[in-house]
Amino acid sequence: MTTSQLVEQIHLKQSFLCIGLDTDLKKIPVHLLEKQDPIFSFNKAIIDATHHLCVAYKPNTAFYEAYGIAGWKALQRTIGYLNENHPEIFTIADAKRGDIGNTSTRYAKAFFEDLQFDSITVAPYMGKDSVEPFLAFTDKHTILLALTSNDGAYDFQTKLIGGKELYKHVLETSKSYKNSENLMYVIGATKAEYLLEIRKIVPDSFLLVPGVGAQGGSLEEVCKYGINENIGLLINSSRGIIYASEGKDFAHAAASKAGALQNQMALVLKQMK
Secondary structure (H helix, E strand, O other): OOHHHHHHHHHHHOOOEEEEOOOOOOOOOHHHHHOOOHHHHHHHHHHHHHOOOOOEEEOEOHHHHOOHHHHHHHHHHHHHHHHHHOOOOEEEEEEEEOOOHHHHHHHHHHHHHHOOOOEEEEOOOOOHHHHHHHHOOOOOEEEEEEEOOOOOHHHHOOOEEOOEEHHHHHHHHHOOOOOHHHEEEEEOHHHHHHHHHHHHHOOOOOEEEOOEOOOOEOHHHHHHHHOEOOEOEEEEEOHHHHOOOOOOOHHHHHHHHHHHHHHHHHHHHHHHO
16 A cells, blocks of 8 residues: 555545554453454454544554464454455554564565565664665555654663664664655654654654553644644554453444544544645
């Protein structure tokens, strides 16, 4: 999916919501555990109930890798179901990969060619030669971790180097990478006050913003400081949507939560006109 196609979907659905499919067998409704593939059964129900309310889904691969081959097959079935039935949806492999040279190329091939994700999250700590192998897939997007929503982000990301925070160095340096026009960035919703400075460095890039909802991030604050002419935001909510109910009404409850966020986003888009 191209950036322009993503923007088109945002305006069509009046939504820039991304739903995180962080599926945990300990948290899904008990009746699904009787299914042959409970992870996929849960994901499919969530997708069927919410696809009209969001423009992206983001499976965190750790929740699938934790279950070994069965979990990986569930991830494969999930992305296959999305690509076949909802090709208009932007898909994000939240894998946080990043290694040098051929290793990154292999990671990229796994998620871009085999699983056919539209994008992948990548850790930039190892620098240019760990990121550019992902960017070599020019029909895909690489989403660089820049300023995350966790407490530990302050350990390194906001440290001053030469009078400038490390995350700003990451943003500025990444713009020099080959095919950098295909970069997006992870910016935590709990760091909304930083968005003014971030937009000075990457004014046109899409930002994937986790942390709205369960982690306490404010949609209003993120939009106030982070939105641009092409919207430029994908607001992710995971637990707050997919675990809205532990009962058989879980998919309906998820749609209700997603719909509430979509309504807020529609108001934001209306105010931009």
